[in-house]
Each structure stands twice: as structure tokens, then as C-alpha cells.
Amino acid sequence: MSHPALAALQQSLTALLGDRVSSSEAVRGHHGHDESSHPDALPDLVVWPHSTEEVSAIALLCHAHRVPMIPYGAGSSVEGHTLAVHGGVCIDLSQMRQIVALHEADLSATVQAGVTRLQLNQALRHSGLFFPIDPGADATLGGMASTRASGTNAVRYGTMRENVLALTAVLANGDIVRTGSRARKSSAGYDLTRLLVGAEGTLAIITEVTVRLYGMPEAMSAAVVNFNSVAGAVDSVIESIQCGIPLARAEMLDALTMQAVNRHSRSQYPEKPTLFLEFHGSAASVAEQAQQFAALAASHGGGDFAWASREEDRSRLWQARHSAYFAGLQLKPGSRCVATDVCVPISRLSECIEATYADLAAEGVTAPLFGHVGDGNFHLMLLVTPDNAAELAQAKAINHRLIQRAQALDGTCTGEHGIGIGKQPYLAAEAGAGGIAMMQAIKQALDPLQLLNPGKIFAAR
Structure with a gap:
């Protein structure tokens, strides 16, 4: 963006929003950084609207000045969705909390x-x-x-x-x-x-x-159960779904992830492949679901269940699960994570995970693995030292093979993280030329100037 255009736009936005416009280096730096391994990309301006009408007025001004717009929420993206790769105005919606x-x-x-x-x-x-x-x-x-x-x-x-x-x-x-x-x-x-x-x-x-x-279910009960192998944990979940046990949550953390969680949360879970589970329903149905799952788990090498039915105990248990990402980062202090996020049909999940472990062993790499095994979605934390080109190249190569493996198993390159910057080549392979052309046609119809979050999902026509 040329300096005159930026200056004129900033003046118009300030007239509209007052002090809810910023061009400071610190604010721009915060909004040009996310949880991904992609390089920072700072917007030229950051604005904080309070209503749909203000967002409309901001968009009208940016459109008139041909300036890109990047919507921004909590900034926790791991695929670079909110990075201002072409500059522009970051529209931070976090103050729209009504x-x-x-x-x-x-x-x-x-x-x-x-x-x-x-x-x-x-x-x-x-x-x-x-x-x-x-x-x-x-x-x-x-x-x-x-x-x-x-x-x-x-x-x-x-x-x-x-x-x-x-x-x-x-x-x-x-x-x-x-x-x-x-x-x-x-x-x-x-x-x-x-x-x-x-x-x-x-x-x-x-x-x-x-x-x-x-x-809100009448009863909720959570459980933690460890296994001798990842395959045993995954197969227990797959069989429970096939048998119609209505699991509310089914999360798998491998042994390395459990080691990281114990250090981070000061917990004392066995450092083995572990399932974090939750059952919802009436008190009687929850008890029945738990008993059915316990029998399946035992047949796959599952250990003793640790139960949590009180709300504070369940919250503590799930906080340990939710800390897995940040706990994993502490295994290599100062590292960044090359995000992975594949999803396969649940019947192919064990196969995909075991092949991934074989690839890691061949590369001499250890990486925490965890995920939402109830829907076939898992993550591999490939930790790299910032600015270490060799580590980054190795991690990207492992991730590349993981995605190709998932797609070959009739899965997808992303179950929940999205495409952003990092997974554009894999979307092309997954959607095909016809699918990409259709998406680009929709983009062209709704945003012919390519101003809304440009550079994401696929390259502009």
C-alpha cells in the first residue's frame, strides 16, 4: 500500500472509530503473529469495531482505497489464517462481545x-x-x-x-x-x-x-485409562463407536505427550498411551456406557479407570488434556511447532498412526502425538528451533508424508485447523482442479478485488 493511501485511510478510519485505530509497532506485531511456524506478517493498521455497522463502514473505506482486510478473533491460528501477508487492515473483532x-x-x-x-x-x-x-x-x-x-x-x-x-x-x-x-x-x-x-x-x-x-446432561462422567499400545487405545474407541456406545469425548494422548502433560500440569498419570473419555446422559445410561467401554478397553490391554464425576474433578482432568499443546512445547524450550492435523476414516486410524510412528523412527525424530480419535483426527507436534533451516525442512517433509498418507487412506489434509497458508498445495490435491476452480469462481464473484484475507486457502486468480 502506498504511503498516501495508508495515510488517507488511517485518517478516515480515525474519524469513524477514534482511538480504536492503531498503527503502533507493538500492536501490529501482536496481530501479525500467531501460534503457527509461519513467519510473522504485520498489518499496516489495526481497528476494533463494536458493531456490524462499524465493520460495514470499515469495509467500505478499505474497498474504496483497495486495501486488504484481515478478520481477527483470538489469534490462536496454527495455519497462518490471520497473518497479513499482503499488509492491510486487521479488523480485530474481539471487542464485539455482546x-x-x-x-x-x-x-x-x-x-x-x-x-x-x-x-x-x-x-x-x-x-x-x-x-x-x-x-x-x-x-x-x-x-x-x-x-x-x-x-x-x-x-x-x-x-x-x-x-x-x-x-x-x-x-x-x-x-x-x-x-x-x-x-x-x-x-x-x-x-x-x-x-x-x-x-x-x-x-x-x-x-x-x-x-x-x-x-445440559443429567449426568457427566469422565475417565482416564492407559494402554500398553497406541493401537489398543485407538481400537477401543473404534469398537465402541461401531457398537453404538455414545461417547461424548474420546481423546488419545501418547506416552510422550503424557510425559509432557505430567511435567506441565504436575500430574502423575502413567506415562503410557492414554484415553481421556467423557460420557453424557442420565445417571443410569452413563454408568452403562462406562461399563460397556471398560469391557472393550480391557480386551485391548486397558488398565484401571480413574473416574471423575464432580465438575471440579472433570474440569481438572480436561484442563490437563487441553494443556497438551503447550506442554509439548516445553519438551524443547524455545521451540515452535510445525502444525499437523489430519483426519482419516476411523477404520484406518490405527494404520495411519502406526505408519507415522515408523516414519518418525526412520527419521530419528520423537514427537508428541495426540488427537480426537473418536472422529479420526490427530495431531503430531513437530518441534523445531526457530531459524534452524534443517530442522524446519525435516519437519515439513514428515508433515508432507503424513498428509499424503492420510489422503491416500481417503482422509483429509486438515480435520479442524483449516488451510490458511500452510496447506494450500494439499487442498489442490484433495479438491482437484475442478474443485479449486469452483472455489476461485465463488471468491471472484464475492470479492473481485481480492481484498478479504488475501493469500489464504488458494492463490488469487
């Missing part, structure tokens, strides 16, 4: 994009309802919709794709669109809601989200 409406009788809620999942559940605490999508980080719901997030509860409650009913969004030219409704189903025209869910901010800026809510 819960617009709670429709308890209809099991739905409408919130601004900056509301986080924990904030929503706090507002629901006396209603007997909850929002189940739990990606680990306290992500914003706008960001979760943009990346089609899922997490530990996906095996029972699905992903954001299944749980977003309607959206309010701003197009590149500033137009405001509303997609979907609070009705549970519709056959009215194109499904624009699903089009924007997972578009990573490249088609529109999501400003409000209407999500499904669920009744």
Missing part, C-alpha cells in the same frame, strides 16, 4: 463474533443449556465459524458446520448479509451459511453467529 439474544425454548443463541465459547456458557449457566463445541482455546465464536472448528466434543455434538444456524456478515464492499434463520432446517435456496462457515474470512467478515444449544 450476547444478542438467548432463545432458550428454541435451543439457540445469537452472539456477536467476539463472544468466546466460555463467555457464552457462562451466560447459560442458570438455563440448563450449554454450547458444546470445545476446541481447547477460549476461541471466539466468529473465528470458530470461520475455521469450521471442532474439538473434544465433536464425536457426539459435531463441528461448527452442524451447529451454526445463521450468520450476519459483511462483504468486501461493505454490504451486510444475513444468512439462514433460527429454524432447524430449510430448503430455501443456496446454503449461504455453510458457504461462509469454514471460508476463513476470505468471502465475508462474520459479525454475528446464531448457534445451536443443547440441554
Whole structure:
């Protein structure tokens, strides 16, 4: 962006937003950095809107000046989604934290994009309802919709794709669109809601989200059980799903990850492949589910169950699971993680993981492995020293083979992280030339100037 254009745009944005505009190096640096291994890329300006109308006005100004716009939520991306690779204006939606409406009788809620999942559940605490999508980080719901997030509860409650009913969004030219409704189903025209869910901010800026809510189960019980092998843990989950046991959560952490979790959380779990489980339902059904799973686990070498039914105990158990990423980073202090995130049909999960371990052994690399095994999704933490080109090249080569392996097993290059910058070549292989051309045509129709989060998902035409 030329200096005159930037200066004129900053002046117009300041007239609109006052002190909610910043060009400081520190603020730009914060918004040009994420949890990925990709190089930082700073925006030219950062703005903080408070309403859909302000986002519309910002977009109108950026469109007039031909300046890129990058929507920003909590900044926890691991594929570079929020990096300003072409400069421009970072639109930080984190101050849009209004819960617009709670429709308890209809099991739905409408919130601004900056509301986080924990904030929503706090507002629901006396209603007997909850929002189940739990990606680990306290992500914003706008960001979760943009990346089609899922997490530990996906095996029972699905992903954001299944749980977003309607959206309010701003197009590149500033137009405001509303997609979907609070009705549970519709056959009215194109499904624009699903089009924007997972578009990573490249088609529109999501400003409000209407999500499904669920009744709080009468009983919840969590359990931890260790195994002698990863295959035993994974096969226990696969068989339980095939037998119809309605697991609410099924997370697997390998031995190295458990070692990291123990150090980080000061816990004392056996450092063996371990399942973190949760069962939801009536007290009787939860007990029955647990007994059925325990029998399956025992047949695959599962050890004793450690149960947690009190809320504080369950929270402590799941906090240990959610800390796995940051715990893994501490295995190599000062390191960054080359993000991996593949998903395969559950019947091929053990095969994919065992082949991955063989590849690691051949490379002489150890890396924590964990994931949402209930839906065939797992992560491998490839830790690299920043600026160490050899380590980065080795990690990327391992990740490349992992993705190709998953795709060969009729899986996908990403189950929840999205494409961003890092997985564009694999999307091309997965979607094919026809699929990419169709996506590019949609992008061209909605954003012909290529201003919305440019450089993400695929290269511009």
C-alpha cells in the first residue's frame, strides 16, 4: 500500500472509530503473529469495531482505497489464517462481545463474533443449556465459524458446520448479509451459511453467529485409562463407536505427550498411551456406557479407570488434556511447532498412526502425538528451533508424508485447523482442479478485488 493511501485511510478510519485505530509497532506485531511456524506478517493498521455497522463502514473505506482486510478473533491460528501477508487492515473483532439474544425454548443463541465459547456458557449457566463445541482455546465464536472448528466434543455434538444456524456478515464492499434463520432446517435456496462457515474470512467478515444449544446432561462422567499400545487405545474407541456406545469425548494422548502433560500440569498419570473419555446422559445410561467401554478397553490391554464425576474433578482432568499443546512445547524450550492435523476414516486410524510412528523412527525424530480419535483426527507436534533451516525442512517433509498418507487412506489434509497458508498445495490435491476452480469462481464473484484475507486457502486468480 502506498504511503498516501495508508495515510488517507488511517485518517478516515480515525474519524469513524477514534482511538480504536492503531498503527503502533507493538500492536501490529501482536496481530501479525500467531501460534503457527509461519513467519510473522504485520498489518499496516489495526481497528476494533463494536458493531456490524462499524465493520460495514470499515469495509467500505478499505474497498474504496483497495486495501486488504484481515478478520481477527483470538489469534490462536496454527495455519497462518490471520497473518497479513499482503499488509492491510486487521479488523480485530474481539471487542464485539455482546450476547444478542438467548432463545432458550428454541435451543439457540445469537452472539456477536467476539463472544468466546466460555463467555457464552457462562451466560447459560442458570438455563440448563450449554454450547458444546470445545476446541481447547477460549476461541471466539466468529473465528470458530470461520475455521469450521471442532474439538473434544465433536464425536457426539459435531463441528461448527452442524451447529451454526445463521450468520450476519459483511462483504468486501461493505454490504451486510444475513444468512439462514433460527429454524432447524430449510430448503430455501443456496446454503449461504455453510458457504461462509469454514471460508476463513476470505468471502465475508462474520459479525454475528446464531448457534445451536443443547440441554445440559443429567449426568457427566469422565475417565482416564492407559494402554500398553497406541493401537489398543485407538481400537477401543473404534469398537465402541461401531457398537453404538455414545461417547461424548474420546481423546488419545501418547506416552510422550503424557510425559509432557505430567511435567506441565504436575500430574502423575502413567506415562503410557492414554484415553481421556467423557460420557453424557442420565445417571443410569452413563454408568452403562462406562461399563460397556471398560469391557472393550480391557480386551485391548486397558488398565484401571480413574473416574471423575464432580465438575471440579472433570474440569481438572480436561484442563490437563487441553494443556497438551503447550506442554509439548516445553519438551524443547524455545521451540515452535510445525502444525499437523489430519483426519482419516476411523477404520484406518490405527494404520495411519502406526505408519507415522515408523516414519518418525526412520527419521530419528520423537514427537508428541495426540488427537480426537473418536472422529479420526490427530495431531503430531513437530518441534523445531526457530531459524534452524534443517530442522524446519525435516519437519515439513514428515508433515508432507503424513498428509499424503492420510489422503491416500481417503482422509483429509486438515480435520479442524483449516488451510490458511500452510496447506494450500494439499487442498489442490484433495479438491482437484475442478474443485479449486469452483472455489476461485465463488471468491471472484464475492470479492473481485481480492481484498478479504488475501493469500489464504488458494492463490488469487
